[in-house]
Amino acid sequence: MKHVIVRWQRGVPVYALPKITPFFVFLCGMGALSIALSAYREWAGLGPTTGMNDIYAWGIWKTFNTMVLTGLGSGGFSIGIAAWIFSRRDLHCVMRTAVLTSLVAYFSGLVALGVDVGRPWNFYQVLMPWRWNPHSPLLEVALCMPLYACVPLFLENTPPLIERWYYTWPRFRPFMMKHLVPIIRTTYPYVIALAYALPMMHQSSLGALMLLGGSRVHVLWQTPFLPLLYVWAAGFLGYAGVIGVLMVACISWKRPIDMCILGVLGRIMSWLVLSWNAFRFLDILARGQIGAAFALDRFSLLFWLETLLLIGPSVYLLWGDNRRIPSRLFQAAVLIAVGGMLYRFDPTTLAFTSRPGAVYFPSAIEVLIASGYVCLAMAAFVLIAKYLPILPAPTSAWYDMEHYARVVHPDWKMEIHDLSHHNRPNLAN
Amino acid sequence: MEVTRREALRSVVSKCVPVATAALVLPEARAAETTSQPKAPVGMLYDATLCIGCKACVVACAEANDLPRDVSLDGLHQAPEDLNAFTKNIIKLYKPHDQSPDSFVKQQCMHCIDPACVAACPFKALWKDDENGIVAWEPSRCIGCRYCEIACAYHVPKFEWDMINPKIVKCELCRPRLAKGYEPACTSVCPTHAVIFGPREDLLSQAKERIEQSPNKYFENRVYGEHEAGGTQVLYLSHVPFEDIGLPDVGAAPIPARLNWQKRIYKFLALPLLMYAMLASIMKKNWIDHRREMREEEERTGLRPQL
Numbered sequence: 223m224k225h226v227i228v229r230w231q232r233g234v235p236v237y238a239l240p241k242i243t244p245f246f247v248f249l250c251g252m253g254a255l256s257i258a259l260s261a262y263r264e265w266a267g268l269g270p271t272t273g274m275n276d277i278y279a280w281g282i283w284k285t286f287n288t289m290v291l292t293g294l295g296s297g298g299f300s301i302g303i304a305a306w307i308f309s310r311r312d313l314h315c316v317m318r319t320a321v322l323t324s325l326v327a328y329f330s331g332l333v334a335l336g337v338d339v340g341r342p343w344n345f346y347q348v349l350m351p352w353r354w355n356p357h358s359p360l361l362e363v364a365l366c367m368p369l370y371a372c373v374p375l376f377l378e379n380t381p382p383l384i385e386r387w388y389y390t391w392p393r394f395r396p397f398m399m400k401h402l403v404p405i406i407r408t409t410y411p412y413v414i415a416l417a418y419a420l421p422m423m424h425q426s427s428l429g430a431l432m433l434l435g436g437s438r439v440h441v442l443w444q445t446p447f448l449p450l451l452y453v454w455a456a457g458f459l460g461y462a463g464v465i466g467v468l469m470v471a472c473i474s475w476k477r478p479i480d481m482c483i484l485g486v487l488g489r490i491m492s493w494l495v496l497s498w499n500a501f502r503f504l505d506i507l508a509r510g511q512i513g514a515a516f517a518l519d520r521f522s523l524l525f526w527l528e529t530l531l532l533i534g535p536s537v538y539l540l541w542g543d544n545r546r547i548p549s550r551l552f553q554a555a556v557l558i559a560v561g562g563m564l565y566r567f568d569p570t571t572l573a574f575t576s577r578p579g580a581v582y583f584p585s586a587i588e589v590l591i592a593s594g595y596v597c598l599a600m601a602a603f604v605l606i607a608k609y610l611p612i613l614p615a616p617t618s619a620w621y622d623m624e625h626y627a628r629v630v631h632p633d634w635k636m637e638i639h640d641l642s643h644h645n646r647p648n649l650a651n
Numbered sequence: 652m653e654v655t656r657r658e659a660l661r662s663v664v665s666k667c668v669p670v671a672t673a674a675l676v677l678p679e680a681r682a683a684e685t686t687s688q689p690k691a692p693v694g695m696l697y698d699a700t701l702c703i704g705c706k707a708c709v710v711a712c713a714e715a716n717d718l719p720r721d722v723s724l725d726g727l728h729q730a731p732e733d734l735n736a737f738t739k740n741i742i743k744l745y746k747p748h749d750q751s752p753d754s755f756v757k758q759q760c761m762h763c764i765d766p767a768c769v770a771a772c773p774f775k776a777l778w779k780d781d782e783n784g785i786v787a788w789e790p791s792r793c794i795g796c797r798y799c800e801i802a803c804a805y806h807v808p809k810f811e812w813d814m815i816n817p818k819i820v821k822c823e824l825c826r827p828r829l830a831k832g833y834e835p836a837c838t839s840v841c842p843t844h845a846v847i848f849g850p851r852e853d854l855l856s857q858a859k860e861r862i863e864q865s866p867n868k869y870f871e872n873r874v875y876g877e878h879e880a881g882g883t884q885v886l887y888l889s890h891v892p893f894e895d896i897g898l899p900d901v902g903a904a905p906i907p908a909r910l911n912w913q914k915r916i917y918k919f920l921a922l923p924l925l926m927y928a929m930l931a932s933i934m935k936k937n938w939i940d941h942r943r944e945m946r947e948e949e950e951r952t953g954l955r956p957q958l
Contacts, residue, residue: 269812279800340795361773415931
């Protein structure tokens with residue numbers, strides 16, 4: 223087996239591939255279907271279209287699309303903290319993938335939340351602070367999550383767009399250099415800091431939501447540390463999500479994979495998972511509820527399923543060279559993602575003990591809408607990755623892309639660099 | 652080493668601001684944790700030993716609140732199975748399989764002294780009256796998030812699932828009737844006075860009097876709602892275990908007290924702002940390093956650096 227060591231150095235668009243593929247059409251079709259079904263849901267009400275009821279008043283739109291998938295899409299937050307705050311400079315090359323994943327995940331979660339609320343026309347009150355109940359965790363989520371998605375997360379995603387305009391729109395270049403670049407230069411640290419403060423707030427508030435569920439949330443999950451466990455889980459879920467996105471994207475678009483960087487991500491993720499699990503066990507022990515873990519009812523089995531899905535792959539990744547072998551890293555990341563998502567889902571639904579006889583199972587329409595918005599998020603990611611330099615690649619891939627662009631788009635003026643630079647390969651050959 | 656005025660100022664500020672914030676926030680935050688009590692709380696006392704299960708209160712409630720009659724059972728009888736979008740008040744029968752005594756039970760909003768639904772509601776659509784302590788719902792503020800249904804330990808707020816303009820349906824202790832000087836509909840029609848209306852203080856002392864007069868008649872010789880979840884304005888007496896007639900063991904602490912740490916952390920947004928300031932100061936330093944590295948990278952490769 224031949225090993226080629228690849229280093230990811232810059233974002234390079236997935237160029238020279240058709241934008242409209244059967245898969246992309248499928249994603250858009252699912253998205254269109256979910257938009258149509260959402261319109262039907264607004265017209266028909268929640269009862270006829272969903273499986274929700276007065277006991278299980280929250281369905282998968284809130285508990286999965288918002289509470290789980292924004293956790294999985296927290297890479298921009300969790301990898302960003304490592305890259306920017308803890309100065310892991312090697313991780314900067316995956317930041318564009320991470321913040322784009324976060325952006326599409328957050329927007330699809332927020333749209334699902336909008337479909338879920340029963341009286342959306344009263345939502346204008348977010349702009350009227352005197353009507354806020356400042357102690358409601360849901361208010362915190364309702365303010366903080368859209369604010370994060372629309373301001374710092376959106377701004378974090380603008381550099382690739384500006385970069386594309388820089389190359390493809392020469393008339394824009396002077397304006398950009400004169401006005402945009404200085405603004406970005408001075409405000410960027412403050413935007414980035416906001417991009418980490420806000421998720422810490424709303425990802426923990428997502429956990430705080432279930433505090434008011436009181437004894438209806440099973441004792442293995444209900445703890446005063448629920449907010450901390452939720453934001454911590456968002457931390458490792460973000461890593462798992464970005465590892466998955468990077469590997470799927472690179473393999474399906476036949477781009478080189480840098481197992482050194484992915485291995486670093488895998489290692490940080492594993493330690494986050496193990497420390498999270500240790501904290502969770504300590505919390506359960508301190509509350510004296512360890513007996514519930516061995517009750518052998520469906521809750522204890524669920525608890526051990528989560529624990530095994532998280533601890534097993536983490537230990538496996540820290541073992542020897544496992545995290546530098548693509549297939550092993552990918553499988554472990556998927557298992558950790560499933561385990562973490564299960565943890566964030568359980569307090570709201572599977573470990574939400576309620577009246578005997580009460581059941582919730584999502585209806586077909588509910589599942590179609592939920593998956594349709596996920597498909598829209600994926601479609602957006604696929605399209606953006608083809609237009610903008612998002613996915614990381616070796617510098618040689620950038621030169622290839624430049625060469626291609628000079629042939630296909632001679633008007634783009636790609637050759638803006640110092641052509642006589644000593645390190646620059648001669649593209650004429 | 653010379654310390655410039657700017658550096659000295661910065662070091663003083665960086666040490667004083669967190670201390671000052673903590674000093675400012677913590678006492679204030681603790682003060683916020685005691686909930687304000689209504690001035691003259693009114694409520695109901697339901698005595699399960701007196702209830703004959705005639706359901707006159709169920710019909711009277713539906714009529715007074717203009718609720719459509721729930722005849723979903725057989726299309727003939729107004730016999731709802733549970734509290735629902737058409738039913739703010741219900742009489743249920745607890746009938747054990749063994750020979751132990753059975754009991755009717757009335758269910759409606761408990762009008763908690765410190766209600767979980769009010770703590771949950773993001774836009775104060777559910778609000779507690781300062782005067783009489785009634786927990787009521789304001790349609791122009793509700794966004795239909797149904798967090799109240801998750802938070803209520805008694806499963807009281809119900810949602811109009813089948814409506815295009817859905818409302819939260821729950822007992823409001825007949826507020827419009829009280830304003831006109833009437834009693835709530837359910838207490839006014841009860842033939843055996845199993846449920847009576849009055850100020851909470853009076854009802855509580857009356858309940859204790861009943862317990863005193865016939866000791867060991869009532870379960871554990873206590874009033875449900877005196878201390879449950881910080882106290883409720885609807886009080887219960889029962890000869891069967893409370894848990895059996897759907898009155899859960901919720902502990903003595905108010906449910907919103909579970910959010911005390913959240914309240915402390917978010918008081919005046921001081922700690923989040925402090926955290927933001929900390930992150931921003933680290934970022935400012937790292938940003939300068941990062942830009943220097945980007946410039947070096949550009950010199951080395953001749954490629955425009957990427958952010």
